[in-house]
Amino acid sequence: MRATVLHSPGDIRLDTLDDAQLQDDTDAVVRVVASCVCGSDLWGYRGLNGEQTEPRQIGHEFIGVVEQVGSEVADIEVGDFVIAPFLYSDNTCAICLKGTQTSCVNGGGYAGCQCELVRVPWADGTLVKVPQPVDEALYPHLLSLSDVFPTGHHAAVSAGVGPGSTVVVVGDGAVGLSAVLAAKRLGAAEIIVMSRHEPRQALAREFGVDHVVETRGRKGAAEVKEILGGIGADAVLECVGTKESMKQAFSSVRPGGTVGYVGLPHGVELNVPVMFYTNSNLVGGVAPVRHYLEDLLPDVLSGTIQPGRVFDLTLPLDRVADAYRAMDERTAIKALLTI
């Protein structure tokens, strides 16, 4: 099969590998119809994940059609159109039953999925079947459910966004924009996005943003507070993960408010005494996509939300290197790969 392989930082190639195969009786093999590049894929691409000693497959977001199932797979059938959460999980262990499938005792990541075939362990627990014929126009939106949209949703849920909430979104990447859409869907009364990029601001507005703040640091926080009647936001959705973005988040949240964070933290430092005295909370982490899918899928199928609009570049798999380059250079918000 054709598969995307990161040979070394910056060196993305489409190689020919052995076809993915069933290994365990609970596995499925899925033929990918669409995949995409995640901001977190860029860490390895940029050489920021430590030394890479050998080539490795890459990618963790995909939708596709089930091609084979193991003998113990009961709910998923050959021919099903499925969404794959970016981590697999048995969905039956004690932690999965609590809704944190990302910490499943039998869970883990795929070998890679920017390719033609993917082995999916615990197929019944992991895959979510789309219960109707799927028009190609829906692919971006369904694909967004494998990671980026539920991740933005997780930021909003973690921060307690509900009807009437005031919300600040830190980050205007695909996750930040997804967080805007998620907050709007959950009933936020007022949404501010911190963004300096005109095209992203435009999409943010279409997703429901009321105000754009371009300044950063103390000035940015002061601007947020001015918009929100003198106090910070009920909920800040931290969708970047740097030291600076986390600091921005805590300076923008009101006393008693919550920072919902989904940006993979790099070098983040927290001022715990200040958090304590202001009752500013930190809730979130790696999004348990599987937990949210049944809730989110109907709104995508009905067209109520169009989370796939974060894809502003679509390329065939053999141009995957261009997709990485566009993401790396920030000329694309998020690149979709057709297989």
Place this chain on the structure above:
Amino acid sequence: MRATVLHSPGDIRLDTLDDAQLQDDTDAVVRVVASCVCGSDLWGYRGLNGEQTEPRQIGHEFIGVVEQVGSEVADIEVGDFVIAPFLYSDNTCAICLKGTQTSCVNGGGYAGCQCELVRVPWADGTLVKVPQPVDEALYPHLLSLSDVFPTGHHAAVSAGVGPGSTVVVVGDGAVGLSAVLAAKRLGAAEIIVMSRHEPRQALAREFGVDHVVETRGRKGAAEVKEILGGIGADAVLECVGTKESMKQAFSSVRPGGTVGYVGLPHGVELNVPVMFYTNSNLVGGVAPVRHYLEDLLPDVLSGTIQPGRVFDLTLPLDRVADAYRAMDERTAIKALLTI
């Protein structure tokens, strides 16, 4: 008036000071009937708050009878029996209206209250009137509502304790024991307290604890997990505030669970990447007592809960130095002062 004054670390005296007086039209002056010593009072007593340059009044928890009110006080009247939250607040600012009265834009702390008379700013916003004649037997329970019980309650609420929750309480001081009672009241299914002190374990059991874990560190966390079916607790109530206790808390919480913290943090370090990957949340801070009082008071008045049982030493005000000594030496869980 007679008033407790910390002259220097370890030197607690009952001095004679000028009577507390009205200063602003929104003030009240309250004649204290009972006060108590807080674990946080011991920081200054032990010389751990930095250099103390001059004698200062101390104490922040009290109940009493209103003696004078300013011309703009409308809801509180002379003769009212009142509970004073440990911080004053106007209860009308934007932050108070969100329920975080501890960050009131006009809020602050009393001059001290282990004394006969206290000036209470923003009397209408701060004081909660007890709406019935008060029997002396209720004093400890009503007094506990000024700080210690709502603080334990805040840990439980922050950690999301509700019907069916599994709970670990880190700390067996008065706050930890209050957190046990609060968790039980909120419907927790299973409560573990980490305690090595027999008398405290006994009260914890009466308050609703199902299991006592005496070991600490990894072994203690392993014991917690064994009791809770292999995963950690839904909610961990951190009622100490040290580096070690916070570490214990995070090692005892399940993936996707929450540490509700109310122990004033000293030297706490958080492992944010681990928190992120396990979706372990940190929620809490200094308890907004005023926010909780209307909810908690009826259960105290009806005798449904007896949070004042954390007081295991009662002394008259002129023995306040003995009260501090007993708290410092941990021979008392919490000392009540009758005025």
